[in-house]
Amino acid sequence: xxxxxxxxxxxxxxxxxxxxxxxxxxxxxxxxxxxxxxxxxxxxxxxxxxxxxxxxxxxxxxxxxxxxxxxxxxxxxxxxxxxxxxxxxxxxxxxxxxxxxxxxxxxxxxxxxxxxxxxxxxxxxxxxxxxxxxxxxxxxxxxxxxxxxxxxxxxxxxxxxxxxxxxxxxxxxxxxxxxxxxxxxxxxxxxxxxxxxxxxxxxxxxxxxxxxxxxxxxxxxxxxxxxxxxxxxxxxxxxxxxxxxxxxxxxxxxxxxxxxxxxxxxxxxxxxxxxxxxxxxxxxxxxxxxxxxxxxxxxxxxxxxxxxxxxxxxxxxxxxxxxxxxxxxxxxxxxxxxxxxxxxxxxxxxxxxxxxxxxxxxxxxxxxxxxxxxxxxxxxxxxxxxxxxxxxxxxxxxxxxxxxxxxxxxxxxxxxxxxxxxxxxxxxxxxxxxxxxxxxxxxxxxxxxxxxxxxxxxxxxxxxxxxxxxxxxxxxxxxxxxxxxxxxxxxxxxxxxxxxxxxxxxxxxxxxxxxxxxxxxxxxxxxxxxxxxxxxxxxxxxxxxxxxx
Amino acid sequence: xxxxxxxxxxxxxxxxxxxxxxxxxxxxxxxxxxxxxxxxxxxxxxxxxxxxxxxxxxxxxxxxxxxxxxxxxxxxxxxxxxxxxxxxxxxxxxxxxxxxxxxxxxxxxxxxxxxxxxxxxxxxxxxxxxxxxxxxxxxxxxxxxxxxxxxxxxxxxxxxxxxxxxxxxxxxxxxxxxxxxxxxxxxxxxxxxxxxxxxxxxxxxxxxxxxxxxxxxxxxxxxxxxxxxxxxxxxxxxxxxxxxxxxxxxxxxxxxxxxxxxxxxxxxxxxxxxxxxxxxxxxxxxxxxxxxxxxxxxxxxxxxxxxxxxxxxxxxxxxxxxxxxxxxxxxxxxxxxx
Numbered sequence: 001x002x003x004x005x006x007x008x009x010x011x012x013x014x015x016x017x018x019x020x021x022x023x024x025x026x027x028x029x030x031x032x033x034x035x036x037x038x039x040x041x042x043x044x045x046x047x048x049x050x051x052x053x054x055x056x057x058x059x060x061x062x063x064x065x066x067x068x069x070x071x072x073x074x075x076x077x078x079x080x081x082x083x084x085x086x087x088x089x090x091x092x093x094x095x096x097x098x099x100x101x102x103x104x105x106x107x108x109x110x111x112x113x114x115x116x117x118x119x120x121x122x123x124x125x126x127x128x129x130x131x132x133x134x135x136x137x138x139x140x141x142x143x144x145x146x147x148x149x150x151x152x153x154x155x156x157x158x159x160x161x162x163x164x165x166x167x168x169x170x171x172x173x174x175x176x177x178x179x180x181x182x183x184x185x186x187x188x189x190x191x192x193x194x195x196x197x198x199x200x201x202x203x204x205x206x207x208x209x210x211x212x213x214x215x216x217x218x219x220x221x222x223x224x225x226x227x228x229x230x231x232x233x234x235x236x237x238x239x240x241x242x243x244x245x246x247x248x249x250x251x252x253x254x255x256x257x258x259x260x261x262x263x264x265x266x267x268x269x270x271x272x273x274x275x276x277x278x279x280x281x282x283x284x285x286x287x288x289x290x291x292x293x294x295x296x297x298x299x300x301x302x303x304x305x306x307x308x309x310x311x312x313x314x315x316x317x318x319x320x321x322x323x324x325x326x327x328x329x330x331x332x333x334x335x336x337x338x339x340x341x342x343x344x345x346x347x348x349x350x351x352x353x354x355x356x357x358x359x360x361x362x363x364x365x366x367x368x369x370x371x372x373x374x375x376x377x378x379x380x381x382x383x384x385x386x387x388x389x390x391x392x393x394x395x396x397x398x399x400x401x402x403x404x405x406x407x408x409x410x411x412x413x414x415x416x417x418x419x420x421x422x423x424x425x426x427x428x429x430x431x432x433x434x435x436x437x438x439x440x441x442x443x444x445x446x447x448x449x450x451x452x453x454x455x456x457x458x459x460x461x462x463x464x465x466x467x468x469x470x471x472x473x474x475x476x477x478x479x480x481x482x483x484x485x486x487x488x489x490x491x492x493x494x495x496x497x498x499x500x501x502x503x504x505x506x507x508x509x510x511x512x513x514x515x516x517x518x519x520x521x522x523x524x525x526x527x528x529x530x531x532x533x534x535x536x537x538x539x540x541x542x543x544x545x546x547x548x549x
Numbered sequence: 550x551x552x553x554x555x556x557x558x559x560x561x562x563x564x565x566x567x568x569x570x571x572x573x574x575x576x577x578x579x580x581x582x583x584x585x586x587x588x589x590x591x592x593x594x595x596x597x598x599x600x601x602x603x604x605x606x607x608x609x610x611x612x613x614x615x616x617x618x619x620x621x622x623x624x625x626x627x628x629x630x631x632x633x634x635x636x637x638x639x640x641x642x643x644x645x646x647x648x649x650x651x652x653x654x655x656x657x658x659x660x661x662x663x664x665x666x667x668x669x670x671x672x673x674x675x676x677x678x679x680x681x682x683x684x685x686x687x688x689x690x691x692x693x694x695x696x697x698x699x700x701x702x703x704x705x706x707x708x709x710x711x712x713x714x715x716x717x718x719x720x721x722x723x724x725x726x727x728x729x730x731x732x733x734x735x736x737x738x739x740x741x742x743x744x745x746x747x748x749x750x751x752x753x754x755x756x757x758x759x760x761x762x763x764x765x766x767x768x769x770x771x772x773x774x775x776x777x778x779x780x781x782x783x784x785x786x787x788x789x790x791x792x793x794x795x796x797x798x799x800x801x802x803x804x805x806x807x808x809x810x811x812x813x814x815x816x817x818x819x820x821x822x823x824x825x826x827x828x829x830x831x832x833x834x835x836x837x838x839x840x841x842x843x844x845x846x847x848x849x850x851x852x853x854x855x856x857x858x859x860x861x862x863x864x865x866x867x868x869x870x871x872x873x874x875x876x877x878x879x880x881x882x883x884x885x886x887x
Contacts, residue, residue, distance in 0.1 A: 200809060200812055200828065201805070201808035201809050201811070201812055202808060202809075202811040202812035202814070202815040203808050203811070204811070206811040206812075206813075206814035206815040206817075206818060207814070207818065208818075209815060209818055209819070214804075214808060215804055217797070217800050217801055217804055218801055218804035218805045218808055219801075220801075273797075274797070275790075275793070292767075292770075292786045292789070292790065293774065293779075293782070293783065293786060295771060295774075298767065300737065301733075301737065301764055301767075301768075302763060302764035302765075302766070302767025302768055302771075302789070303764060304793070343774075347709075349706075349707060349708060349709035349741075350709030350711075350741065351709075355675075355677075355707075355708065356675075358675060359675065390641055391641040391643065391673075392641055392642040392643055392644050392645060393643050393644045393673065393674055
């Protein structure tokens, strides 16, 4: 009798769903993401450069940046190419710029815009680095980084050297913010490892000759850099004085956000196999290391994880910025709840955020309201670095993941056939309202694979967007905090340049209003300290908001 | 990018990434060996003996291959199925491990080891509810066996079910009060349940048991900060950082040395013996370098140098019986015919 009962239990368990799956969910009907890459006219395939020698840079790129480079109100797309390895500067390595023509169509304008950097590309971030009102591009490379300055006539000029930039080595992600409060945008570059192409080492199985990418723990961290903008887009490397050194934890992701809401952007860096860094901004662009005492440097168990990408958002409805980090498989992705006063708590397990990622390796991440129900969800771009991962139930090509939030800090994975069938080697991920219809579309880079543009079909519900016009030189109002108040509650967004993994997204804060919520006000806290409140705004459109004098 | 996981037994036992991991691995290894001993008694065929020997030696891939062959002849042998599932689990083939372990249980194999690995396999495969049920069934069958009590506690902890975790981990610490892992897990559960004062006591206990355990130091620091003693927390964090950095430096050095050494072996595989010798001779003197050099010298037809290299290896690591055996074998091969 007992024997039958045990067998029955085992059989019943075999058909039970895996953790995090939406029970009975086999459709993505809650989310309408359509792959419109082909229809958009974007033809881009990332070239990793992998040729069997297993050089680590081959498997780490690349990023994507949304920017309205021509100021026509449509978000254009900059795709970072890695190219042959070792880098040869060939045409195959050229990054590409696609101009948004509206209505879901793009045209390639790389040559005409002179934006086709041919370095071994890793990532890109767009920002008005020289404060002249248009968006420039900072490109991170394995090799010298590049600053392309927008000349406002539809093209870019490589002004890396005159700008005091162009450090050689291996840069990964970059972010801009007015760190020292002088109005112009400063730059932080996360840098990975000191990688010697000719190093006399072998990683893999020497008995069979099968090579694998080396464990990054054998490499020394490259050391991040902080560049202070001295005006007009000229930068001075100021890492030592800023207090960020040594910052050699194998940096991959970086984001500037005012985490303690004292008016100055703080800095968070995702490190691979090392303590993630939290630098508290003293208000003058010098920083104090809060990585450990804040509880955000390692996971709950005190272990450094393999930090890759970063996302900022208020996931629990208390209006302060929480922070999510993507990690390796057999770790989980980590969600840190902001407790205030530079104190954080790892809520990865209790929130349901971490568990679904156990057998995934995530890079890109976005905190967006995919459901348009007024609370934040997560989209994760997954993909392994090993063609044959160590564990059988971990694959090289992986499904992207969607975690639906409840607005109170809890998440559940949406499992459906569409996502399961679409397996890629995900890396860069950036979001933009590419068709200006009030929802977030997704740009996804695949390492060694084709680019994908996913159109969000959630439009038609109540939404409100805004384009900030800050006072020069911070012409986009980077660092601004937007709070929308409706009868259903409050939502908050932060205006950032650089997040996710090697990527940067649309700056226009976008809010979805719950169906039962009527808009009451929109508050803007500008980085200069100026405050504005707007009432009576109709929904369903973008507003241009200018910073007051 | 980290290659390890709290209940990944192979990683724990053979890589020993952290003290905490190794201790849990040791518990599981004890379990495996207990299961082997039982199976060994019943071993009736040479092939079964081979399988058990291979498993005992950690040659899990070879064991898996033999088990597959053995199961061709006896497809419904519960013990073989259980061992196959275990071998696959140890080979990180968690999906493939599930079926034989499940069938072993169905066919009446309900020993502690099989239940343990079935629970762990289901956990690895993300089937947390199923893992919980199997573990509870195992506890019902076998009573409060420490590995199962700990496993269930960790399973709850993993899911953020702190209050349930605390019950089992409390029980586990009572059964094994000198295990730092158990105190750490209990502390984590109490912390998650917002019973900070009790968590602080447990973290202190863990630090007392293992002062060099960096995770214990971190937990203590976090709890000190939580309970308002910022100065003591800062002090603990300084220690934590030092211990962590030492561990990381050790990992980096070992990894780098391994990769350099493996380049020597790769040269040998490709038949570039002179290059291998030149490369290996340029590496710092370690036991493993001497072993690699001995192989290179032998392939170069220089047995005297090989013997000398192995003698140095034995001198550096006198406790390693395998080196003595290698040295003896090389000497024997080079001794004149009687």
